[in-house]
Amino acid sequence: xxxxxxxxxxxxxxxxxxxxxxxxxxxxxxxxxxxxxxxxxxxxxxxxxxxxxxxxxxxxxxxxxxxxxxxxxxxxxxxxxxxxxxxxxxxxxxxxxxxxxxxxxxxxxxxxxxxxxxxxxxxxxxxxxxxxxxxxxxxxxxxxxxxxxxxxxxxxxxxxxxxxxxxxxxxxxxxxxxxxxxxxxxxxxxxxxxxxxxxxxxxxxxxxxxxxxxxxxxxxxxxxxxxxxxxxxxxxxxxxxxxxxxxxxxxxxxxxxxxxxxxxxxxxxxxxxxxxxxxxxxxxxxxxxxxxxxxxxxxxxxxxxxxxxxxxxxxxxxxxxxxxxxxxxxxxxxxxxxxxxxxxxxxxxxxxxxxxxxxxxxxxxxxxxxxxxxxxxxxxxxxxxxxxxxxxxxxxxxxxxxxxxxxxxxxxxxxxxxxxxxx
Amino acid sequence: xxxxxxxxxxxxxxxxxxxxxxxxxxxxxxxxxxxxxxxxxxxxxxxxxxxxxxxxxxxxxxxxxxxxxxxxxxxxxxxxxxxxxxxxxxxxxxxxxxxxxxxxxxxxxxxxxxxxxxxxxxxxxxxxxxxxxxxxxxxxxxxxxxxxxxxxxxxxxxxxxxxxxxxxxxxxxxxxxxxxxxxxxxxxxxxxxxxxxxxxxxxxxxxxxxxxxxxxxxxxxxxxxxxxxxxxxxxxxxxx
Ligand SMILES: Nc1ncnc2c1ncn2[C@@H]1O[C@H](COP(=O)(O)OP(=O)(O)O)[C@@H](O)[C@H]1O
Ligand SMILES: [Mg+2]
Numbered sequence: 001x002x003x004x005x006x007x008x009x010x011x012x013x014x015x016x017x018x019x020x021x022x023x024x025x026x027x028x029x030x031x032x033x034x035x036x037x038x039x040x041x042x043x044x045x046x047x048x049x050x051x052x053x054x055x056x057x058x059x060x061x062x063x064x065x066x067x068x069x070x071x072x073x074x075x076x077x078x079x080x081x082x083x084x085x086x087x088x089x090x091x092x093x094x095x096x097x098x099x100x101x102x103x104x105x106x107x108x109x110x111x112x113x114x115x116x117x118x119x120x121x122x123x124x125x126x127x128x129x130x131x132x133x134x135x136x137x138x139x140x141x142x143x144x145x146x147x148x149x150x151x152x153x154x155x156x157x158x159x160x161x162x163x164x165x166x167x168x169x170x171x172x173x174x175x176x177x178x179x180x181x182x183x184x185x186x187x188x189x190x191x192x193x194x195x196x197x198x199x200x201x202x203x204x205x206x207x208x209x210x211x212x213x214x215x216x217x218x219x220x221x222x223x224x225x226x227x228x229x230x231x232x233x234x235x236x237x238x239x240x241x242x243x244x245x246x247x248x249x250x251x252x253x254x255x256x257x258x259x260x261x262x263x264x265x266x267x268x269x270x271x272x273x274x275x276x277x278x279x280x281x282x283x284x285x286x287x288x289x290x291x292x293x294x295x296x297x298x299x300x301x302x303x304x305x306x307x308x309x310x311x312x313x314x315x316x317x318x319x320x321x322x323x324x325x326x327x328x329x330x331x332x333x334x335x336x337x338x339x340x341x342x343x344x345x346x347x348x349x350x351x352x353x354x355x356x357x358x359x360x361x362x363x364x365x366x367x368x369x370x371x372x373x374x375x376x377x378x379x380x381x382x383x384x385x386x387x388x389x390x391x392x393x394x395x396x397x398x399x400x401x402x403x404x405x406x407x408x409x410x411x412x413x414x415x416x417x418x419x420x421x422x423x
Numbered sequence: 424x425x426x427x428x429x430x431x432x433x434x435x436x437x438x439x440x441x442x443x444x445x446x447x448x449x450x451x452x453x454x455x456x457x458x459x460x461x462x463x464x465x466x467x468x469x470x471x472x473x474x475x476x477x478x479x480x481x482x483x484x485x486x487x488x489x490x491x492x493x494x495x496x497x498x499x500x501x502x503x504x505x506x507x508x509x510x511x512x513x514x515x516x517x518x519x520x521x522x523x524x525x526x527x528x529x530x531x532x533x534x535x536x537x538x539x540x541x542x543x544x545x546x547x548x549x550x551x552x553x554x555x556x557x558x559x560x561x562x563x564x565x566x567x568x569x570x571x572x573x574x575x576x577x578x579x580x581x582x583x584x585x586x587x588x589x590x591x592x593x594x595x596x597x598x599x600x601x602x603x604x605x606x607x608x609x610x611x612x613x614x615x616x617x618x619x620x621x622x623x624x625x626x627x628x629x630x631x632x633x634x635x636x637x638x639x640x641x642x643x644x645x646x647x648x649x650x651x652x653x654x655x656x657x658x659x660x661x662x663x
Contacts, residue, residue: 008547019535333531336492337592338520339548340513416492420531 006350013350024355027319030312031359031399032366035392038305039367039384044374045301047382049294056290059283061255062106063139064262066090066248070241071275088277089243092223094269098250102264104257107135111247112222114230116186118215120172127168127215129185131222137163137196139251147179147194150218158220162190167198168213183215188225190217258284309395312359313403320352320407331411332419341412348411352404353397360396364389438504439600439631440466440489445498447484447654458484459495460654466633468599471626473642474635476651482635483604485651489633490523490602491515503599520548524593524630526603530585532577538564538588539573545596563591567621583614590621594630601625603634607641619644 017024059065068089095110112131117124130136137149142165149163162183169178182189198212223244230241252261262282269278324331331344371382447459458481466472474482487493488500491507500507502518510518525531532541539560546556564570567587569580577585586606593601603622607615615638623644626632634645642648650657 016535329531330533333533334544334548335516336490336519336525336531337545337548338516338518338523338596340516342513343548417487420492420527 006346009346009350010354013347013354016351017354023319027316028355028359028362030315031309031356031396032312032363034305034309034312035360035363035396036366036370037308038302038392038395039364039388040370040374041301041305042298042388043367043371043382043384044380045294045297046385046388047371047375047380049290049297050383051381052290053287056283056287059281059286060139060251061284061287062252062258063283064250064252064258064265065281065283066094066250066265066269067279067281068243068246069277069279071277086240087242088275090245090248090278091272092244094272095245095248097268097272098248098265101268102250102261104253104261106251106253107139108251109133109135109139109249110219110245111136111249112219112244113246114186114222114226116226118168118172119184120178120181123172125168125171125213127185127213128211129222129226130214130216131219132216133219136216136249139249140199142197142199145195145197147192149194149196150216154218155220158218158224160188160190160221160225161193161217163194163196163216164192165196165198165212165214168215169195171213185215185217186226188221190215190221255284258282309399313356313399316352316356316400317403317407320348320404321410323351324348324407324411327411328414328419328422331414332416332422335414335416336420344412345405345408348408349401349404352407353400356396356400356403357393360393363396364392367392437468438465439468439502440464440633441499441501442488443499443501445488445495445500447481447488447493448496457654459488461498462654462656463498464649464656466631468631469626469629470647471623471632471645472634473645473648474633474651475637475639475642475648476657480651481654482651484654486602486604486633486635489600490525491518520545521596522599524596524598524601526586526589526593526601526606528605528608530577530582530589530609532585532588532592534577537574537576538569538580541577541588542591542595544592549596559595560591563595564588566594567591581614582610583617586610586614586618587621590618590625594625599631601630601632601634603632605635605637607636607638612640615641 070086070088090110092110095108098105099108109132114129114131115126116129118127132150133155134150134152137144145166147163150161153159154161162185164172164178164183172178172183178192179194181192183192184190228242228244230243250261250265252258259282262280262285266280269280334344334347368384371384374380375382441464443463445459445462446457449456449458460481462481462485474485476482484493488495491502491510494507503522507515507518519525533544536544539557542560542563543556546559561570561573564573567590569584569587569591572580572584577588580588586609601622606622607618610618619641622632622634632645634641636642646661648660650660
């Protein structure tokens with residue numbers, strides 16, 4: 001049917017619709033909004049889940065992240081020895097035990113985090129001082145911009161050396177010539193041996209292990225120079241804490257071992273820690289959860305969009321039924337001239353499909369604008385998925401066929417004589 | 424020769440339309456209307472027949488049956504040697520499209536289409552729209568004297584002009600039979616005469632014409648006048 005004849009049918013269909021421009025447009029609105037909401041919702045959903053997935057991926061799907069957490073005061077079996085000092089968290093021994101006893105572990109990175117005032121020449125800046133081992137730089141791989149990163153002999157000798165991040169270095173006005181310069185971190189002086197690129201961005205609830213402004217020193221130097229106690233000043237009072245390691249990053253040999261290693265690590269920690277003063281997060285599990293959430297999200301959004309498309313379809317059917325009644329006499333004339341029923345069906349079906357298809361195209365256009373506006377207003381990332389375009393156009397054409405079929409059949413089944421007599 | 428013939432005779436080769444004992448009964452609840460009550464007639468090819476009779480005598484009902492727009496309740500209708508009883512809706516549509524041209528009292532043009540598109544409409548359903556068909560539509564428009572109006576809409580034309588478009592549309596598929604139900608009913612007598620001249624010309628070109636009319640002066644254009652009353656053929660008058 002889609003030769004030149006079908007083409008002519010299409011032309012005539014568009015012509016009939018153009019006779020009632022406003023009515024056709026109003027009829028299309030339902031589909032326009034339906035399709036636009038499908039696209040917009042898919043775009044927002046896709047953007048949000050991409051952001052979440054990206055953040056989780058940056059943590060590494062092969063990694064397990066152990067973090068020290070301060071237990072609640074009433075939690076834990078034993079009363080604290082010192083009421084003004086809390087002792088908790090991951091221990092260097094935990095790090096060693098994981099290294100020695102757990103299978104399928106590729107590398108383990110201990111992390112000690114202390115905030116210190118950094119002084120280089122006349123510039124001051126508060127930095128996060130990361131006490132760690134050379135493995136850090138394998139796990140969180142960033143390009144080395146100048147000099148070198150920490151090595152094993154730095155660890156063994158507790159060398160007073162440090163590696164800056166690019167952004168931190170820039171803020172301290174350290175250039176490449178800063179290599180070899182002395183930088184004061186709190187009470188100790190370190191030699192700058194290298195500069196690495198900064199993490200791209202940090203934002204949202206989940207973060208990559210590194211921050212854009214960090215300074216890295218050997219773990220042993222951190223423990224020996226700054227002691228095990230850390231003082232915090234908060235709202236007038238002074239808190240003392242004793243934390244050996246703030247994080248232990250465990251990289252597993254492959255994704256399929258992540259869950260078993262996580263279980264083994266948890267079992268081991270449970271054995272040696274009386275209090276729940278640590279947290280295990282497994283990015284892979286988070287990834288799976290995020291993917292499952294995304295699926296649910298898509299189903300919910302899809303149903304809402306489906307309902308709005310259904311409403312649009314009913315609107316089209318309503319108008320087409322009215323149009324068939326209005327054009328009863330025309331249908332009678334066409335039948336008297338010799339149009340077959342199938343040709344009448346085709347005529348009306350093409351009109352509804354043109355109507356809904358055009359609504360679909362306009363809706364796709366609107367659907368592109370809405371997420372842009374959302375991104376612009378709220379800063380939320382959005383992404384119109386390509387399959388969404390094909391899907392919503394396909395659905396709008398399908399709606400034209402489904403909701404156009406009944407009015408078209410009704411038109412075709414009119415008795416020619418009664419249709420001719422209709423006023 | 425249109426003759427009321429209750430007993431079927433062997434079909435003459437030139438007989439186009441043959442009705443035998445045709446009845447059409449409309450049932451409306453309890454009551455029933457015998458719109459046609461045993462009509463038998465033969466119409467030979469090339470004849471011009473006028474159907475006359477008072478209002479409600481069944482003229483339009485007869486035309487609808489002849490035009491394959493409706494089926495008889497009883498009786499037999501043979502068109503060009505083919506029994507209509509066994510045909511389905513598609514086949515009847517096809518006969519209307521290829522063998523029959525309709526002309527109505529109220530013109531029945533499609534308002535949103537131009538004159539050209541209205542004339543071409545049967546060709547569209549025939550699937551024969553092409554450069555040749557456009558030429559044919561233009562030739563017919565010229566024949567009915569509307570060459571300059573091809574891109575006008577029906578509403579922009581006078582009644583007589585609209586009826587001429589309808590005649591061009593009826594002729595475009597080169598049908599064997601023209602059925603005209605009071606073609607001059609809505610026109611003044613001068614315009615009516617112009618329409619009758621066109622129909623006479625069609626008849627001279629070999630088309631069989633069956634025309635309903637009230638007016639004796641219009642009926643005078645036909646070869647034969649058939650008078651109906653109460654769904655029956657009253658009498659037949661020859662000579663025109
Ligand atoms: N669809 C119909 N339903 C019921 N009765 C009808 C119908 N069509 C025609 N009739 C009746 O059939 C009779 C013949 O009608 P018609 O053929 O239109 O007469 P004419 O054209 O000669 O004026 C009339 O009594 C009319 O009321
Ligand atoms: Mg009548």
